[in-house]
Amino acid sequence: MADPxxxxxxxxxxxxxRLNTSRGPAQAVRDVSFALKRGETLGLVGExxxxxxxTALSLMGLxxxxxxxxxxxxxxxxxxxxLPDADYCKLRGNxxxxxxxxxxxxxxxxxxxxxxxxxxxxxxxxxxxAQARREAIALLDRVGLPDPARRVDAYPHQFSGGQRQRxxxxxxxxxxxxxxxxxxxxxxxDVTIQGQILDLIADLVEERGMSMILISxxxxxxxENVQRMMVMYGGTVVESGPTDEVFRRxxxxxxxxLFRARPKLGARKGTRLKTISGTVxxxxxxxxxxxxxxxxxxxxxxxxxxxxxxxxxGPGHVVRCIRTDVSMAANVGALxx
Amino acid sequence: MSAQLSTPDDAPVATRFLPARTFxxxxxxxxxxxxxxxxxxxxxxxxxxxxxxxxxxPAEIDIASKLQPPSAAHWLGTDSFGRDIVSLLLAGxxxxxxxxxxxxxxxxxxxxxxxxxxxxxxxxxxxxxxxxSDFTFAFPAVLSAIMLAAVAGPGMVTSIIAIGIFQIPTLTxxxxxxxxxxxxxxxxxxxRASGKGAFRITVEHVLPNIxxxxxxxxxxxxxxxILAEAALSYLGLGTQPPQPSWxxxxxxxxxxxxxxxxxxxxxxxxxxxxxLGLNLLGDGLRDLLDPRLARER
Numbered sequence: 001m002a003d004p005x006x007x008x009x010x011x012x013x014x015x016x017x018r019l020n021t022s023r024g025p026a027q028a029v030r031d032v033s034f035a036l037k038r039g040e041t042l043g044l045v046g047e048x049x050x051x052x053x054x055t056a057l058s059l060m061g062l063x064x065x066x067x068x069x070x071x072x073x074x075x076x077x078x079x080x081x082x083l084p085d086a087d088y089c090k091l092r093g094n095x096x097x098x099x100x101x102x103x104x105x106x107x108x109x110x111x112x113x114x115x116x117x118x119x120x121x122x123x124x125x126x127x128x129x130a131q132a133r134r135e136a137i138a139l140l141d142r143v144g145l146p147d148p149a150r151r152v153d154a155y156p157h158q159f160s161g162g163q164r165q166r167x168x169x170x171x172x173x174x175x176x177x178x179x180x181x182x183x184x185x186x187x188x189x190d191v192t193i194q195g196q197i198l199d200l201i202a203d204l205v206e207e208r209g210m211s212m213i214l215i216s217x218x219x220x221x222x223x224e225n226v227q228r229m230m231v232m233y234g235g236t237v238v239e240s241g242p243t244d245e246v247f248r249r250x251x252x253x254x255x256x257x258l259f260r261a262r263p264k265l266g267a268r269k270g271t272r273l274k275t276i277s278g279t280v281x282x283x284x285x286x287x288x289x290x291x292x293x294x295x296x297x298x299x300x301x302x303x304x305x306x307x308x309x310x311x312x313x314g315p316g317h318v319v320r321c322i323r324t325d326v327s328m329a330a331n332v333g334a335l336x337x
Numbered sequence: 338m339s340a341q342l343s344t345p346d347d348a349p350v351a352t353r354f355l356p357a358r359t360f361x362x363x364x365x366x367x368x369x370x371x372x373x374x375x376x377x378x379x380x381x382x383x384x385x386x387x388x389x390x391x392x393x394x395p396a397e398i399d400i401a402s403k404l405q406p407p408s409a410a411h412w413l414g415t416d417s418f419g420r421d422i423v424s425l426l427l428a429g430x431x432x433x434x435x436x437x438x439x440x441x442x443x444x445x446x447x448x449x450x451x452x453x454x455x456x457x458x459x460x461x462x463x464x465x466x467x468x469x470s471d472f473t474f475a476f477p478a479v480l481s482a483i484m485l486a487a488v489a490g491p492g493m494v495t496s497i498i499a500i501g502i503f504q505i506p507t508l509t510x511x512x513x514x515x516x517x518x519x520x521x522x523x524x525x526x527x528x529r530a531s532g533k534g535a536f537r538i539t540v541e542h543v544l545p546n547i548x549x550x551x552x553x554x555x556x557x558x559x560x561x562x563i564l565a566e567a568a569l570s571y572l573g574l575g576t577q578p579p580q581p582s583w584x585x586x587x588x589x590x591x592x593x594x595x596x597x598x599x600x601x602x603x604x605x606x607x608x609x610x611x612x613l614g615l616n617l618l619g620d621g622l623r624d625l626l627d628p629r630l631a632r633e634r
Contacts, residue, residue, distance in 0.1 A: 062529055065460070086534065093531030100530075105523040110545040110628060120531045155628040171531060 007077065008035035009178055009211050010059070014071035015081075017051075017058050019283075026283035028054040029235045031307070032071075038178065041205060041212045043226035043243065045219060045258070049280055051235040052215045056181045059213070060098055061088040075179070094124040097172035099201075101184040103164035107156040113140070113167045114152035120174045139170040144200060162193035166200070173204060180205065180212045186221065198225055219262055223247055228316075231255045234281050234291030236307070241317030251311075251319030251328050254292045290321070298323045363625055370621025376614025380607075384430035393421035395428040396579035404597050413603055416586070417593060422600075425581045426607055432493060432582040433563055433611060436575075439497045440562040441555055444504025449551060451505070452512025453543065456520055457535045467513065470506040478503035478565065479572070486574045496575040500565045504558050511554055515547040549623035556619030560612035567608070583607050 017029040029051040036042055044052045057063050059073055061083060073080040075095065080088070092098075100106040107116060117139055118132035127135065133152070140148035143166040156164055165185065172180060182201060186194035202225055205212045214226050222229050222243065229246055231239040231254065239252040250256045257276040264271075278295035287293055289304035296303065302322060310318040313328060321327060364370050387395070392412065399419035407414045413422035451470070455463040482499035489495050519525060520543065528538050567584025569575035576582035583604040590601035 060530055062526065089532045089534050091532070092529065093533075098527070098530040100523055100527055102523055106527045108524045108528070108542050108546070111541075119533075124532060157628070168527065171527070 006037075008074075009038045009040075009076060011035045011074040011077075012059070012071070013074075015055065015058065015073060016070040017054050017063065018068040018070075019054070019064070020066040021284060023282075023284045027235055027286060028067075028283050029058065032230075032232075032237055034230060034237075034240065036179070036211045036213070038211055039206075039209045040228065041214065041226040043222035043229035044213060044215045044232060045217065045222045045229060046232035047217055047258075047280060049283065050232040051283075052217075052232055053183055054235075055232070056098070056183050056213065056215055059179075059181060060092060060096060061085070062092075090124070093120040093172075093177070094175045095177050096179045096181065097175070097177040099165075099168055099172050099180065099182040099185045102188050103161055103168050104188065106168050107164055109156055112153045112155055113159070117152075117167065117170045117174055120171065124175045135174070136170070139174055140167065142204075143167070143170045143173075144196075145170070161189055162197065165189060165193075165197050169197075169201065169204070173208070176208055176210075178210060180210050181215070182212060183215045184217070185214075187216075187218075194221075201225075219259060231258070234286060235283055236291060236320065238292065238320045239318070240310075241314065245314055245317045249314060249317070249328060251313045251317070251324050252292075252321050253296045253298050253323070253327050256327065257295075298326055360625065364621070367621045367625060369617040370625060373614050373617025373619070373621055376610050377618050380430050380611045380614060381434065383427045384434050387424075387427035387431055391421075391424035391427050393424045395420065395424040395581050397421075404593075404600075414599070416589065416600055417597075422603055425586055426583070426603060429581040429583040429586060429604065429607070430611075432576050432580060433566070433584075433608075436493065436497050436500065436566040437559045437562045437611075440500035440504060440565075441559050443498070443501025444508050444558055445551070445555055448505045448508025449512045452509045452514075453516055453539050455509070455513045456516035456543070457539050463513070466509065470509045473502070474506040474510075479568065482569055482574055483572075491574045491577065493576045493580070496566060496569045499569070499574075500562050503565065504562065507558065508551075508554065511550065512547065515550050516543050519543045519546045549627050552622050552626070553616075553619045556615040559615050563608055563611060 012035070013033050015029060015032040016027065019026050019028045032051075032055055034042065044055065046052050054063070058067075058069055059080070061080065063069065069081050071081065075091070080091070107113065114133060114136050117136040118127075118129075121127045121132040121135055122129070137148045137152050140152060145151060145163060145166050151158075156167070159167065165188075169185075180201075185201065186197050189197060198221060201212070201214075204210070212226070214222065216222055226243055228241065229243045230237045231246075231252065233254050239246060239250070239255045246255065247259075250259060254276070257274075260274045261276060263273055276295055281287060281291055281294065287304065289302075289306055290296070290299075290308050293299045293303045300323065308320050308322045310320050311322070311324050313319050313324055397420060399415070401419065402411075402415055403417055403419040405411055405415045405419075411421050411423070413426075415421055416425070451466050455466040478499065481502065482496060485499045486492075486495050489498075516539075520538075525538055525542055528542050533541070563584070566575050566582065567587055570582050570585040571588040576585060578585070586604035587601060587608070590597075590604065593600055
């Protein structure tokens with residue numbers, strides 16, 4: 001048996017997810033592999049429909065019953081993929097937790113927030129009602145909700161979006177999970193609140209030694225909050241590596257395009273945002289070769305024949321592209337050192 | 338009356354001593370809840386009163402004094418058999434309540450359970466439950482009541498069961514539809530992410546969120562049950578004479594509509610009061626049970 005200190009907390013190997021959509025089966029995720037040690041943070045970045053959320057939901061075992069999951073997901077060496085739902089229920093909220101995108105709808109309007117935060121404690125840790133309530137107040141205090149002892153009996157509609165997101169964070173952290181999955185936790189919030197919530201999550205992750213998978217479409221959020229990052233496109237990982245390294249030497253034309261497409265401070269008035277031409281491929285009808293081939297400025301015939309292999313371009317930095325010699329020579333999107 | 342109802346500050350005296358935060362404090366400030374509760378209580382009180390006292394024995398026939406106008410002896414007059422209308426109305430409340438409560442309970446317990454199961458399980462289970470419910474739905478209620486009466490003999494019990502069965506598919510569909518909408522909500526995903534199974538999510542998240550819809554529908558179903566009982570009694574399949582029932586009174590009065598129109602007004606008004614009272618009560622309950630609609634004063 002491997003040493004628990006060095007053994008990865010979660011190990012995803014060759015994960016594939018096939019969803020049954022109204023337009024036929026769609027390969028939402030394919031060939032995703034990564035490992036995360038205790039205390040490590042990983043960012044998943046990509047545009048809508050690239051498979052980020054499906055990857056997260058498959059780690060949680062929350063995909064629809066019709067979804068077909070292949071490959072393996074191991075938590076502390078224990079296989080999670082295709083685990084029966086009853087067993088998964090004991091892990092969810094206890095060892096793996098999730099924060100959702102939309103705090104306005106992620107809380108049940110019919111229950112008080114105290115009840116909702118105390119719920120996982122009562123179920124997983126078998127706390128008494130009074131114990132769970134005390135702990136819920138302490139948690140609400142920790143996530144920065146003002147006057148938690150009084151507001152613990154308030155209903156979700158009596159809070160603002162940022163406050164509700166704090167409540168969902170308290171809910172997710174109640175049982176001190178080993179792994180926290182944050183699926184676009186700040187997308188629905190005001191920009192001023194975004195920073196506060198991300199700081200709070202970062203503090204809590206560090207304080208409790210949790211691992212975190214942060215999902216976002218915002219490169220800025222990823223750059224500031226995670227140690228390692230993976231860029232997803234069309235259901236596959238196209239680039240993966242330490243965050244600093246990826247931002248310094250972006251290897252995949254898609255990552256470079258994504259970086260160029262973000263708005264810049266101090267740009268001249270009337271400057272158009274750069275875009276990546278074309279649209280995301282249909283997951284139900286993916287091309288045979290590189291999923292980005294149709295939109296890639298560097299595409300050659302060879303790109304369209306088979307899915308490119310992962311190419312090593314630096315320490316722990318891999319790119320799924322056969323044209324890294326060109327893309328990285330141009331050194332597009334490099335940050336000033 | 339109406340001027341008093343429209344001024345929200347003019348709360349009854351008793352409510353001044355109850356804080357607005359408590360359930361009863363809010364309930365007594367809720368106008369339709371209070372009015373609906375009062376009307377429903379009136380019906381229940383009549384039924385209870387008839388168990389111990391009625392001005393005349395409700396089944397006593399006195400042909401000599403038939404179709405009398407209101408008088409000191411018969412406050413609302415007598416019907417074509419000389420029976421006292423007030424006594425009949427009081428005693429009739431019993432069968433109305435019995436039929437309504439039991440039939441709606443049958444419909445609710447089966448309908449809600451089936452709807453929740455269909456919504457939680459999806460797939461084949463849902464398909465079977467819903468097709469079965471469609472099948473029952475397509476079957477005319479009166480026809481099933483006649484069939485049931487042919488097998489079990491006509492009577493109150495038969496009509497209650499027939500009405501109850503007739504209510505199941507409506508409530509199944511309503512429950513399944515509203516529950517499906519809740520299952521698609523993000524807080525259910527969040528609840529699953531915190532480790533809850535389908536049963537707990539159904540009980541803790543789905544049911545509370547569709548309860549208000551069910552309560553309002555239950556009051557409507559209650560009204561429908563009263564009307565269905567009247568219809569079945571008319572066909573001779575419901576409450577059997579001499580047991581009084583508002584529905585039968587209404588149908589007896591129908592033949593005398595030109596001679597003595599008031600005979601139809603009394604049971605009609607009684608049914609209207611019961612239905613209105615329940616609808617208002619259901620409306621009020623829906624508001625009171627929903628924390629989002631709880632007014633903070």
